Amino acid sequence: MFQRFTARAVVVGDRSGTVVPDAVVDVADGLVTWVGPAADAPPAGDAEVVALPGVLLPGLVNAHSHAPMVLFRGQGEGLPLDRWLGEVMWPREARLTGDDVEVAMTAASAELLRAGVTTSVEMYFSPERIAAAVGRTGARAVIATPLVPLPGMPPLEEQLAAAVDLAGTAPHDGTVEYGLGPHAAYTVPLPLLREAAGLARDRGLLLHLHVAETATEGGDLLAAHGLSVPALLAAHDVLGGRVLAAHCVHMDDGDLELWREYDVAVAHCPASNAKLASGVARLRDMLDRDIRVGLGTDGPASNDGLDLLADARLAAQLARLREASATALTAAEALWLATGAAADAIGRPDLGRLEVGRRADLVHVDTRDLAFEPVGDPADVITHLVWSGASRLVRDVWVGGRQVVAGGECTTVDAEALRIEVTERAARLARP
Known part of the structure; x- marks a missing residue:
């Protein structure tokens, strides 16, 4: 047509x-x-x-999201990241079912679409159910199957093998793409990170992980190895290929130079970084080094929205405050971070711009x-x-x-029915 x-x-x-x-x-x-x-x-x-x-x-491209966390929106308010995860999120997520994830992702996908977000990078449990959800709403998703050592989950080696097998089942129409999502260097052992990175490179998959989100998360690794997390990832052959690092708030000049050298892309999440008091990323310095950066909402439990245009505004505000300059990030650059730049950051040249040959x-x-x-x-x-x-x-x-x-x-789903179902499932998950 x-x-x-x-x-x-x-x-x-x-x-x-x-x-x-x-x-x-x-x-x-x-x-x-x-x-x-x-x-x-x-x-x-x-x-x-x-x-x-x-x-x-x-269509806006959300470079980092855990959208099914609409089930936990607003919960753990006022806690820093480590306590927010350990005391509130992970215990509740341990009770999740595949049905919970699919319902939550369907509702979140409808919310994203209403905000103009047509593609999101998702790192969350039950990746097949996330794919089914965006199939219902008509959105797109790049799904980085999470690798994380939580109680009740299979050993990380089994998680990785299953994630690689799943990646081979993705359709070829640009709607769903699977990648690998090792949570972070402080939760996933370095040998497994290296193996996951090698498999991702061999297969052209997106490797998506959290890096330098807080000032203290790399402390134990620094004490043990004498290297920052970015330097440690480089030393263990994790970098190279389609690597997308979320947050990257606490990066020194040497870390940024490694990102430039290895062409590591950044998912910049200003709203969740601000809400959890994680810090303000060096966005201007990244862009000046030609590091690929895309804008992400993070999960709706740590933002607490999925409004990428609102995050574009906040990205510009924080960049200008950090640099004490009203020109530190232009409006055009802020919008680009949610469109063409985000598509480039996730390695999808078919998205993000209204140009001949790109997806409509x-x-x-x-x-x-x-x-x-x-x-x-x-x-x-x-x-x-x-x-x-x-x-x-x-x-x-x-x-x-x-x-x-x-x-x-x-137009593709019943948002009111989803709202009711999310409310009921969230109440069940909140019970001890």
């Missing part, structure tokens, strides 16, 4: 913040086939024309609102998207040309 979308403007999703006023996006077979000014568009022919009153931007994941933001006035220059569109709370104005979303949000509501 050939579709033609017309809009007040198109935001491409590149670093420079390209905006095309009075624009057209053509879509066929789930891919973008033409983007540009309406005056230059080829003949529409028998296209289905979708005339939109607002702005079209690429489109987000319509209705600009008939005071928050989008005035627009005296095309760049003002991005300014308003970042600074004016635009996620509440997301009205329609398409994934691969298929509409999954219409009029601000997810």
